[in-house]
Amino acid sequence: MPSDTDTVEISSIADPLAIAQALIRCRSVTPEEGGALQYLADLLAGAGFEAEVVRFSEDGTEDVQNLYARIGAGPPHLTFAGHTDVVPPGEESRWRHPPFAAEVEDGTLYGRGAVDMKGAVACFAAAALDYLKANGTPAGTISLLITGDEEGVSINGTRKLLAWAKQRGETFDHALVGEPTNPDTLGDMIKIGRRGSLSGTITITGKQGHSAYPHLANNPVRGMAKVLESLFAEPLDTGTDVFDASTLEVTSVDVGNPAFNVIPAKASARFNVRFNDLHTAESLRARIDRRVEEALAGSGLAGQVDYVPNAAEAFRTEAGDIAELLSQTIEEETGRRPALSTTGGTSDARYIKDYCPVIEFGLVGQTMHQVDEHVAVADLGALTAIYRRFLDRYFDRFGG
Numbered sequence: 001m002p003s004d005t006d007t008v009e010i011s012s013i014a015d016p017l018a019i020a021q022a023l024i025r026c027r028s029v030t031p032e033e034g035g036a037l038q039y040l041a042d043l044l045a046g047a048g049f050e051a052e053v054v055r056f057s058e059d060g061t062e063d064v065q066n067l068y069a070r071i072g073a074g075p076p077h078l079t080f081a082g083h084t085d086v087v088p089p090g091e092e093s094r095w096r097h098p099p100f101a102a103e104v105e106d107g108t109l110y111g112r113g114a115v116d117m118k119g120a121v122a123c124f125a126a127a128a129l130d131y132l133k134a135n136g137t138p139a140g141t142i143s144l145l146i147t148g149d150e151e152g153v154s155i156n157g158t159r160k161l162l163a164w165a166k167q168r169g170e171t172f173d174h175a176l177v178g179e180p181t182n183p184d185t186l187g188d189m190i191k192i193g194r195r196g197s198l199s200g201t202i203t204i205t206g207k208q209g210h211s212a213y214p215h216l217a218n219n220p221v222r223g224m225a226k227v228l229e230s231l232f233a234e235p236l237d238t239g240t241d242v243f244d245a246s247t248l249e250v251t252s253v254d255v256g257n258p259a260f261n262v263i264p265a266k267a268s269a270r271f272n273v274r275f276n277d278l279h280t281a282e283s284l285r286a287r288i289d290r291r292v293e294e295a296l297a298g299s300g301l302a303g304q305v306d307y308v309p310n311a312a313e314a315f316r317t318e319a320g321d322i323a324e325l326l327s328q329t330i331e332e333e334t335g336r337r338p339a340l341s342t343t344g345g346t347s348d349a350r351y352i353k354d355y356c357p358v359i360e361f362g363l364v365g366q367t368m369h370q371v372d373e374h375v376a377v378a379d380l381g382a383l384t385a386i387y388r389r390f391l392d393r394y395f396d397r398f399g400g
Contacts, residue, residue: 014125014126014127014129014130014133014384015126016119016122016123016125016126016127016380016381016383016384017104017109017122017377017380017381019043019121019122019125019126020102020109020114020118020119020121020122020123020375020380021102021104021109021111022039022102023036023039023040023084023113023118023121023122024100024101024102024109024111024112024113024114024118025100025101025102025111026039026084026100027100028084028085028086028113028148029085029086029087029088029089029112030064030085030086030087030148030149030150030151030152031062031063031064031085031148031149031152031156032085032148033053033065033084033085033148034084036084036118036148037053037065037066037067037084037146037148038053040067040069040084040121040125040144040146041053041067041069043125043129044069044071044125044128044129044144045069047071047128047129047132048071048132048137049069049070049071049144050069050070050071051067051068051069052067052068052069053065053066053067054066054067054068054161054164056156056157056160056161056164057156058155058156061153061155061156062152062156063156064147064148064149064152064155064156064157065148066145066146066147066148066149066156066157066158066160066161067084067144067145067146067147068143068144068145068146068161068164068165069143069144069146070141070142070143070144070170071132071137071138071141071142071143072137072138072139072140072141072142073140073141074140074141075140075141075171075173075398076140076141076173076174076394076395076398076399077140077141077142077143077170077171077172077173077174078140078141078142078143078172078173078174078175078176078391078394079142079143079144079145079172079174079175079176079352079356080124080128080142080143080144080145080175080176080177080178080387081144081145081146081147081158081175081176081177081178081348081349081352081358082117082120082121082124082144082145082146082147082150082177082178082179083117083121083146083147083148083149083150083151083157083158083348084113084118084121084146084147084148085147085148085149085150085151085152086112086113086116086118086151087112087116087151087369089112089371090371091371094371095110095371095372096110096372097110097111097372099111099112099373100112102114104377107376107377107378108374108375108376108377109374109375109376109377109380110372110373110374111373111374112373113373114367114373114374114375115180115363115364115365115366115367115368115373115374115375116179116180116365116368116369116373117178117179117180117362117363119362119363119375119379119380119383120178120179120180120362120363120383121144121146121178122380123178123363123380123383123384123387124144124176124178124384124387125144126384126387126388127384127385127387127388127390127391128142128144128387128391130384130388131388131391131392138391138395139395139399140395140398140399142391143170143172145158145161145162145165145175145352147161147348150347150348153309153310154310154348155309155310157348158348158351158352159348159351162351162352162354162355166355172352172355172356173356173398174322174356174357174358174359174394174398175349175352175355175356175357175358175359176322176326176358176359176360176361176390177191177347177348177349177352177358177359177360177361177362178360178361178362179191179347179349179360179362179365180362180363180364180365180368181341181344181360181361181362181365182361182362182363182364182365183364183365183366184364184366185336185364186334186363186364186379186382186383186386187330187331187333187334187335187336187338187386188336188338188339188364189338189339189340189341189343189361190323190326190327190330190338190339190340190341190359190360190361191341191342191343191344191347191349191359191360191361192316192317192323192340192341192342192359192360193242193243193314193315193316193317193342193349194312194314194315194342194344194345194346194347194349194350195243195244195246195274195275195276195314195342195343195344195345195346196273196274196275196276196279196280196281196311196312196313196314196315196346196350197272197273197274197275197311197312197345197346198272198273198275198281198284198285198307198308198311198312199270199271199272199273199307199308199311200270200271200285200288200305200306200307200308201268201269201270201271201305201306202224202227202268202269202270202271202292202303202304202305203266203267203268203303203304203305203306204220204223204224204227204266204267204268204296204301204302204303204304205220205265205266205301205302205303205304206218206219206220206223206263206264206265206266206267206300206301206302207263207265208262208263208264208265209262209263210261210262210263211260211261211262211263212261214263217263218263218299218300218301219263219264220255220264220265220266220267220301221255221263221264221267222299223267223295223296223299223301223303224253224267224269226295226296226299227269227291227292227295227296227303228250228253228269229295230291230292230294230295231248231250231271231288231291232248236248236273236275236278236279236284237276237278237279239276240276240277240278242316242342243276243277243278243314243316243342244276244342244343245276246273246274246275246276246278246279247273247274247275248271248272248273249271249272249273249274250269250270250271251270251271251272252269252270253267253268253269254267254268254269255267255268273288274345275314276314276342277314277315277316279314280313281311281312281313285305285307288305289305292305312346312350313350314342315349315350315353316342317349317353317357317358317359318357321397322357322359322394323340323359325390325393325394325397326338326359326361326390327340328393329386329389329390329393330361330386332389333382333385333386333389334382334386338361347360361386362383363375363379363380363383364379
């Protein structure tokens with residue numbers, strides 16, 4: 001554990017709770033900005049950051065606002081990446097407190113985005129503000145790369161914001177993403193990579209008819225059963241030294257048929273594959289297409305697979321130095337040595353990896369996307385202290 005003289009005092013840090021509450025009170029359900037990015041831009045600009053809210057568009061998608069804020073110049077350049085958009089709250093009457101009220105009860109902050117991930121955005125902002133207060137403009141660059149499209153289709157968000165920043169001459173040396181990486185306790189885990197994700201819909205077309213005369217019809221449900229059996233027949237792999245096994249899960253099967261005595265004309269199934277670096281999205285698409293075709297051979301049924309665009313590829317970042325530096329910082333603050341992991345879902349780190357080494361560390365993720373999403377106020381203080389100490393260590397280690 002650190003000595004008293006080394007420990008960052010929570011009381012000296014800008015208030016992450018107040019910032020988190022202000023962000024949660026912005027109803028920023030994807031793709032709505034809800035005022036969250038503008039609040040953050042104003043907060044950072046008041047401390048000397050150059051902050052710009054940027055809107056991106058693409059045909060067939062909603063416009064999305066994003067924020068890029070920076071202070072300082074030249075290397076080393078540390079960017080903090082995150083998002084202020086949130087998933088819908090669901091049935092609001094089921095919440096203990098209104099999902100956008102940001103109320104505190106018994107040392108716990110409730111609200112949509114408290115964990116995923118307005119809380120971590122607030123913690124980094126608070127840590128950066130305190131760093132600037134103590135040190136002035138850094139000998140290098142601190143930036144925040146905040147999107148409003150992480151929980152959505154991720155088309156008009158971080159990917160375009162990174163390209164926009166590059167066109168302006170921005171060069172990132174390292175990135176820290178504030179996704180909720182810890183399974184149980186703050187300090188459990190740093191993410192150094194992610195499995196890929198591929199989603200799609202299988203549609204099988206047959207011939208509608210009366211269920212009493214099946215010989216006059218061709219039931220697509222029978223074909224769907226064969227397709228699903230084929231997809232589940234053998235595992236995709238057994239994992240690697242650094243990745244869990246790849247998995248294919250069917251998330252819905254539908255025929256849209258309210259009648260008991262009608263053989264439907266179509267059947268569809270949605271699926272999601274989480275895959276390691278033994279596969280690519282392209283190789284998995286070919287594999288799935290082949291199995292669908294083989295399962296339906298000779299049946300007279302037609303099969304089609306439509307894939308969701310923007311699939312995420314598996315990756316593991318080469319971030320040894322910064323991962324070790326963050327691990328040391330976390331251990332100094334919490335007494336726990338974090339595991340380096342590639343588990344979990346996808347994140348915008350999949351885009352950032354193409355620009356610089358990227359690691360992820362944020363809050364405990366147990367309540368993300370749930371009713372009564374919440375975070376311990378003490379964890380907000382502790383994460384801010386980790387980020388604050390990390391800023392000191394980062395510029396000491398990589399600065400000139």
